[in-house]
Amino acid sequence: MWRDAVLVAGKDLRIEARSRVALWQVVPFAILVLVLVAFAIGPNESDLRHAAPGIFWIAVLFSTVLSIQRSVAVESGEGTRDGLRLSGIDPAGIFLGKAAAVGFQLLVLQIVLWAGVTFLFDVRVHIIWLAVTASLLATVGLACAGVLYGALSAGLRVRDTLLPLLVLPVLAPVLLAGSKAWQAALSTHAGTGAQWLRLLIPFAVIYLVIGVVLYGPLQEAA
């Protein structure tokens, strides 16, 4: 299973490295979200600083949808899914591999967004361990839940409109907990910020387990 996962993740990341869709479409889109939400809130610096964690996670969430759509699109070519199924690779391995590839892209994206938030909204992360832990846990959850829903909507003609409707409510707890944890990490004392990690941990674990168990049946349905 793990070897299969590494294979699939390597394949997806190689495709990304060559096509550069994530780099030239997803990352600029995420930065665009930062700017647009900032426009909506207005130029008041204290407002923006207060909203920065939320804006960061909104950008991450929307970009997750794009990354998932991309991750599904990679497999949507003629017969690609059948090829993947016929290759004898463990479905759980495919799930973990695709989730790992999406997760890696999301981590890179978050680093860029971190820089963006620091630059645009003049905020500084004071408690680095909290921000990093929250981001890592959130990434696992986002990637697993996202890939699962991606598989659910794969092969549908209405995929692109259906996926956001299905996946965004599911990802809402990550938005909530991530924003709260980052809010605490941006201030000088952790306060209740660490408590929100307790929401991110079960979220990541639940979707990881559900994905490993249910990806097989889902793949047959696609």
Next chain:
Amino acid sequence: MTTLVPNDAVTTSASPAGPSVVRPRWLSVVGVLGVLTMIATVWLGLWITPPDQVQGNLARLLYIHPPIATVALYWAGGVAAAGSLLYLWPRTRSLFWDRLAAAAVEVGAVFSALTLITGSLWGRPVWGVWWTWDARLTSTALLLLLELGYMALRRVPADPAIRARRCAVAALLVAVDVPIVHFSVDWWQTLHQGGTILDPGFHLHVHGSMLWTLLLGFISFSLLFVWFLGVRYRIEVLQDEVGDQELEVSLSERWSETNAIGTLGSSTSPDGDRS
């Protein structure tokens, strides 16, 4: 609409056996009981029970809000999750479970919406706001959105077996939110109160006629849930049957039109608005 062929000819050729699901009698009994207990709940709740010491007449809304929420969360969520699990389990795989789960999600969506509506009607005078970003409210709203997502997924045309499998997975993912709603009051402790009727030691906190009214409310909404579920299940079966016959019907319609035109020797084009 002018038809060149008698309509019954088309329908009889397309559905020789008629619908395969008859309306079971027990379902109608449950429905009648549900409506009767509902009337009794309204009567007790509005006229017989005294106003609450603290909330006055507003407390009357609490005879229906907790029962509706219970149906939305536990009954609908439970049936949807169980049905989906049983469908995915190879030994119990049958479209019965799939349809039951689908019916439960749809009825659950209605009750979730009602939960939010009755809750905000009560929240406006008591809390002073229609809506607050409380953990239980937010997670219930999420539940409704997830259920709407499931219904959107279900409407996507697909082979019944494939659709069933896909929807079963989606329903299980929706069900993840149910324990979150349940425990939200304990985990976050925001505005919405925790379990009030029974505390963890199973001591009752509601008294006299109020308790009986509330209990009747629970029974009534549970009966209504079973009734809705049964009716919705039946619609699901009929829908699938209609779906199967649709192509057949339209084909035979087209054929009979062509034939009729041929025999009449008419040069006019057939009606464009025939459905």
